[in-house]
Amino acid sequence: MSQFIFRFNIKTNFTLLALAVASLSTVSQAMAADIRVVSSGGFAQAYKNLAPAYEQASGDKLVSGWGPSMGTTTNAIPVRMARGEEIDVVIMVGDSLDTLMKEGKLVAGSKVVLANSPIACAVKKGNAKPDISTVDGLKNAFLKARKVAYSDSASGEYIKHQLMKKLEITEQMQGKAAQIPATPVGEIIAHGEADFGCQQRSELLPVEGIDIVGLLPQEVQLTTAFSAAIVTGSKVQPQAQALLNFLSSEKNAGAIAETGLEPVAGKR
Known part of the structure; x- marks a missing residue:
């Protein structure tokens, strides 16, 4: 008799445990x-x-x-x-x-x-990297580029409306600097549609086919939160x-x- 009760209790406990686990799983899925x-x-x-x-x-x-x-x-x-x-x-x-x-x-x-997020600049993979460690170097990189790309978000708005003025190249960049909607700047560079471009470093890093030249010089850098x-x-x-x-x-x-x-x- 005692063995029967013992076996019954074990079976009952396992059944209750299984029901409890199933219940917790259901609750977890519901939540x-x-x-x-x-x-x-x-x-x-x-x-x-x-x-x-x-x-x-x-x-x-x-x-x-x-x-x-x-x-x-x-x-x-x-x-x-x-x-x-x-x-x-x-x-x-x-x-x-x-x-x-x-x-x-x-x-x-x-x-x-x-x-x-700081702004960085890039060129097509394998191309010569301009020295942008100074403001003058960055200015020369912009001016010597055949086509420059920047984004339609925070970094691009800064480049278009403030950085160009700080570098005193707004007029010189007319017609060869373009704001790119929706498409990452790195992809434009990788495909050869621009030979120089700038965007937030975190957006350039995942793109294949480009080399990141470096960050904008601290004097003209914009860090975006x-x-x-x-x-x-x-x-x-x-x-x-x-x-x-x-x-x-x-x-x-x-x-x-x-x-x-x-x-x-x-x-x-």
Whole structure:
């Protein structure tokens, strides 16, 4: 009789344990969410590198999209927001994010600064590298280039409206310096459509077929902050906040630095 009770209890306990595990799995699956994220190019590679680890740890699925922080192209984040695209998290240039926050399109207080991004310049792989370590050297590189490319986002806006003036070459660059919409500057250089170009270093590094010459000289450098925030009306705000906490964690600073960014952990 006692053996029967003992065996019955073991069988019952295993059954209850199996039910408990199945129940926890069901709850975990129920709590998992699809988080729709749109990132601008400057942080895109860091995000791509970190996304698998987040998905594995959280059980959430990241549904990712890409677009510039400003401008009027179809994929530009402000344009996506204006047409009511369903997005939970945006990662973009801080100033542009602040504008969306003031407009009430992002959850107040959810902004977290992820990294700073300096501007670098590149040439087609194998071509001679101009010396841009000084302001005069950078100026000569612009003037001697057959065609110069820069982006339609933060770095390109700076080059177009401020850097050219600082270098006193605005008139000389008319007709041979072009702002490139939607396409990474590195790809334009790699395809031979420009022989010199500048963009945030983190956007140049992943592109094959180019050589990075170096950063802009410190006297004329512009470092752009990339930040993330939760979109107002997101139905998965707790999961979105968990993603922001993960991306801004100090343990991920090394992975972010590897992409050419300067990580900023926990700053707002």
